[in-house]
Amino acid sequence: MDHRTPDPRDPFVLDVHDLGRSPGSMRTFEATLEAPAGFGTDIVTVPQGSSVHLDLRLEAVMEGVYVSGLVTADAVGECARCLTELEIDVDVDVAELFVYPERAAAAAEEQAEDENPDEVYLVDNELIDLEPPLRDAVVMALPFSPLCRPGCKGLCSECGADLNEPENADHSHEILDPRWKALAALGGDADDAADGSAR
Incomplete structure (x- = not known):
């Protein structure tokens, strides 16, 4: 002791x-x-x-x-x-x-x-x-997980915006399907390739 x-x-x-x-x-x-x-x-x-x-x-x-x-x-x-x-x-x-x-x-x-x-x-x-x-x-x-208010919405995991603020009521981000993420990163080259294959 x-x-x-x-x-x-x-x-x-x-x-x-x-x-x-x-x-x-x-x-x-x-x-x-x-x-x-x-x-x-x-x-x-x-x-x-x-x-x-x-x-x-x-x-x-x-x-x-x-x-x-x-x-x-x-x-x-x-x-x-x-x-x-x-x-x-x-x-x-x-x-x-x-x-x-x-x-x-x-x-x-x-x-x-x-x-x-x-x-x-x-x-x-x-x-x-x-x-x-x-x-x-x-x-x-003491509270183990204190909150500023009941039902606090926290911060946006993408950009850190405070989701409790009125201007962020409809806050969202376009989420790409991860299967298309690599293709989207290629940008114009991917689009060109798609056009060429269509001809």
């Missing part, structure tokens, strides 16, 4: 020592932070440095610290059909358990033979790192 050591200076890292280990103790966390790199996919992403708003509730439970709440941000991308630039509102409900190390060790033993073990996030020296689970939640919420 990959795990990065939380850096207390990182704004996505929270100190949860005040919750203690008493199930039921709770506090809220609300902040607007700068998006780190890679907060999205190659198709749609929350730009690095843009605002990510967190409105979270942190609650102590038997296994660790349960974090739930809402993440909001603005993502950018391109329409999958016509390549128009898009702005996409991101509103993601998150719910993640950060597990105490001893509980994580027990869970790891239980999943030892599992080919696809669940991702486990840790409470590390009374710190939790929100960035990995929030990144996963945002990525899962």
Whole structure:
């Protein structure tokens, strides 16, 4: 299981020592932070440095610290059909358990033979790192194939014209039968040959 050591200076890292280990103790966390790199996919992403708003509730439970709440941000991308630039509102409900190390060790033993073990996030020296689970939640919420509008017609495969534009409503290209393509390339010579054979 990959795990990065939380850096207390990182704004996505929270100190949860005040919750203690008493199930039921709770506090809220609300902040607007700068998006780190890679907060999205190659198709749609929350730009690095843009605002990510967190409105979270942190609650102590038997296994660790349960974090739930809402993440909001603005993502950018391109329409999958016509390549128009898009702005996409991101509103993601998150719910993640950060597990105490001893509980994580027990869970790891239980999943030892599992080919696809669940991702486990840790409470590390009374710190939790929100960035990995929030990144996963945002990525899962982003559209895989975003469209600028329902039923976007895309671009002409021959010339790249935007088929959504009114002036391109009847856009088309003459498609030659591929069997005649080589003959058509000969141009006048082919026509002359045809005339000669007709005489």
